[in-house]
Amino acid sequence: MRILVLALDGLFDTGLAVTLDAMDVANHIAERAMGGQPRFDVSLVGVRKKVRSGQGFTVPVEAIDPGLTPDWIVLPAPKPGTPEQLIRQLGRPDVLDARAQLLRWHAQGVKIAASCMGTFLLAEAGLLDRCEATTTWSLAPLFRQRYPQVALDESRMLVPTDIGITAGAAMGHLDLALWLIGRASPELASMVSRYLLADLRARQAPYIIPNHLAMADPLIQRFERWARDNLKGGFSLQEAASALATSSRTLQRRCEAILGKSPLGYFQDLRVERARSLIHGSNMDVDAIAAEVGYEDGATLRTLLRKRLGRGVRELRADLR
Template sequence: MKISVLALEDVFDTGLSAVLDTLETANELAGECSRYDVRCVGVRAKVCTHQGFEVRLAAKAHRAPDLVVVPALACKQPETIVAALARADVADAVKLLARWRAGGARIAAACTGTFVLGRAGLLDGHRATTSWWLGPTFRREFPSVELDHEQMVIADRGALTAGAALAHVDLALTVIRERSPNLADLVARHLLVEDRASQAPFIAPGHIAHDDDLVKRFETWTRRHIAESFDLARAARAVGASERTLQRRIRMVLGKSPIAFVQDLRLERAAHLLRTTRDNVDNVARSVGYEDGATLRVLIRRKLRTSARNLRRTG
């Protein structure tokens, strides 16, 4: 299997290394069977990583590889990744990816590398994931993509996308698992990587909300009234918007309904209280707006089932 790892200027060092090291580990453990022919290529002869290391790259092949992987650009904020998409080398990479995809190559990316695939139009109409805190920016830039920022890896019709930072390892393991689940398990054991189906445990709901002023006001108001029954009309009045506007904006920014976001905030707070206090489940449930612990338990189990179901869809 021929894999081209497409490195761009200011590439995220850990992302590039994680993909290369995971695939190399697979080759060493596989012996002569099921080996991966991996090349680090670029649209320039060399790139400088974010940490200042110079990487000389193989010339890009005219013939499409079996798979091309785009590691993350070292952009951690919405404005920096959007600015990076306007760079000349990214524009050249977009053209190359489109040509390789037309030639039959599968495409893959992790973290902010998914934005490069999005700019190339290669994720339109697909399910995809990205770095959880960049979900609102991704939705705004690529509205034709069905984004699920809670998933760690999503495979959909020839496109593989993965979440933030160390999800590069999960992406590489997914590639290996498609050919040999046993080898992927062995590589994961060597690298001490646990099964991580979802980014959900790492997500800070309030951090995502800060991408939009109205959603931020809604999040702040909700936290102040988290122990009370939720009323959309009351919330809309409190943040100075109509119910319809509030619903539309939260859907656009977060990809979910207001009540679903409220549940995220309640579950986040409940999890914190269960970890840091001696309150029982019933008391914690009432402190975050639920009548009893049974409701809280149901919502937690539902969240876990949803993550498991999405993992099966991905697999």
């Protein structure tokens, strides 16, 4: 499999490193442990002669060969930053040149993979229009507002599409690399994951911090504070809207636009977060924790935790051992 990794100034050092290291480990295992040949021909390329990482290290890139048509392009993310910093980065001349190059590769039928904030560049080029995608959960509100034509689901870690694949936040680069290795050989991907002590994760949802998402909008911030003060009670959209001096329709619309979910869905996220905190930090039994977050019994809470986190109370408590 011929892979070009497209490096841009200010990229996330760890994202680049884990991508290259995973591919190198895969080739080593394929050749030494499985008795075959290296499966991946990986080159680091750039739209500029000199590229520096987010930590200031020089990245040794090759010029892009216009006559070469690779199987995959991998786009590491920029160094994590604020929404304002990311928007500025998207307008840089080298990023605009990279966007044009991605469109040329796409026209040639090359598959494109991006992780974390790198998914913004694909969306900016229009490559994710009318497609499902994921991105770093922390910037999902910005992504959703900037690219409403993309079907975003930031709860997922990996989302394959016709153009390639998008992956979630930060260490999603490793999940993406393992997925690409699995395209060549599921057995090889399994062995690489065991060597690196890393498993493919289906979801980002367990890592999302709800109050971080609320900071994207003043009304959602106020709703988040109200919700935390009212977790023990039953949820009422009309009551919440009245307390925030807005209409139920406005609150519903803002939650959908910013968070991609209903006010009740976000209220449930806060219940899950609080319940997980109590599971980790107290000796309360499940029924008592359920009462703290507004449920009559522990069975309902167990169902919610399993649905949202993919894990039950025993697994969550085992994290502390």
